[in-house]
Amino acid sequence: MFQSAHTFVFCSPAKVLSGNRALENLPVELAGMDACRPLILTTAGLAVRGMERIMAGAFADSQLTVGFFTGVPPCPDRELVRTLYGLYRDRGYDSLIALGGGPVLTVAKALNIAVSGEPEDLEAAAAGTLESKELRPLTAIPNLDVSGYEMTRYADLASLSLTAPTAIPGLLVLDHRTVPAEDRKTTAAAALLTLTQAVEALLHPGRNHLTDAYAYGAARFIMENFRTALKNPSERGSRLALANAAFFAQTAFDNLSGGKIFCLGMAISRRCAVSPGLVMGLLLPHGLLMEMDREETPGKDLFLAVGGAEDYALVEEGMGLRKTVDRCVELLLELQSLIPDYPRSIRDIGLKKSDLEELPGAADEVTGRGTLALPEVRYLLDKAWETRF
């Protein structure tokens, strides 16, 4: 079943606080990390949605003063990190809180590397040589606008690709107030990105019992909650479940690596400026069909995660992967019925035929990638180009 059942390494350094009023634990958790002067980073979009008031409420009665920076753009650069570096040092902050998804966590990780040592440490992180340097406390409070890298060691800061195992936030807080209802497309993209990371972790040759457990949890949370999250966004439990699933899948991903669906999805999303989850959803059935030819593919295990225990019990031997593909296609069709402008093919997101040649090479440069067989990536791309769901 596994390459080596008893010899593996697994790392998940984050403490997770999830649920009602989890945010109010921040002061006591920060005190436990020797921190009492946090700088909160977020985007202008989240700030106008009342996050400042919510965060101020979480720190009420704590006698702390917190810094609140609301200027993280969608594509942050080194200039911003430099600015925040000065702000952090001059005002005597001692910890960071990243409130929001992808770009906020990217800036927070880069800034934390810089302020925990020297700015030059970022060069070491870009070279992948910043292995064990302990960093200052970093708390992540992500929402559903996920990039897939939030709770991982990776951060893409403009042209700089950082990799530092200690950059993974030490504390993750998931509270329904900080996971607000997003539009259907964003929620669907988050669900599909998470599902892709989970499925690829379950198919990864280097998987172990713990990555399987995390990936299984992520897939089940997604399959059981995405419908409610889309149809009734005000239902807080389902939103929180999706946010938890993203953490599970990212942890499995961080311990393994991105597969061809993830890497190609990322490459296409950057080329066409669309959410990576939407692209990965379109690639997922094709990627799974390619796995059917492999003898060692754990198809039935995969269907247990995607289809659930009851349907799993009814599946015949050797049909697990086929059933998983069917379930993924059903999921796509359901999303198309719920979201009017949901893409039916990678042609619908602005991809051109001329882009197909360059995309396998771009996929091979995606942060967190594993070893990619470029002919397979090309085949996957061709199949996705030909298909319209």
Add this chain to the structure above:
Amino acid sequence: MRGGVFLALCFSPGISGDPGHRFGGAGWFIDGDAKEEDCPNGNEGEVIIAVMESLTMDNFREIPAGGKPFKRIYVALMLWFVGRAIQAAARVDEAVGEEFAALPDGFTFSLGVLPRGPAMIVGKGEEGQVRYRGWRLAGQRIDLQMKIKNLEGALLMFTFQESTAVATARNRLIVDGEVPAACAIVRILDRVEVYLLPKIIAKLAVKRYPDWPWEEKVGNRIRIYAGAILGFR
């Protein structure tokens, strides 16, 4: 975690501005449109600081933590009343008395809210009598501290949206002391809540609502209420 340690951890790092370090070194941060050659007359530091301030001040502010006075007052009142009710229940209810009898003489416990209260302190005297000892932790020897991590968690407990058992399961409490003693205190709190609250609310506050004879329950309830309000010992 002890209260003293908790406060001691909140140090100020005293990091001062260090422009030379910030913009010096290998010049990693000098990129894009803020290159050193863009700063004539050798005052590049001032130019960069001006750029930095214009970038940050629009999007940055410091928020002092406010307070929640009404919630604090409500929780303080509840703790005061429950503390006095425990004192009365130790005398009135046999099971509560037995729980206290099993604890060592002089045993004192507190139930409070982090980071700065309110709290209640209940202690057992040298002769076994149970006393509510107020809310000031300073100067008291506390054997068992039960600390609710924040005021909102305390409010969930004292508005009976969460039972003590559920709050513990949801990691809302920190216990500093012996676990068996903490379990005894939780059992005592459960019994006291059953006496203090009407059944419909008490069912939310305790793990399992007990099936006591009604005359015993009503009789003890009156005596505990009288003891808590009038402070009988």
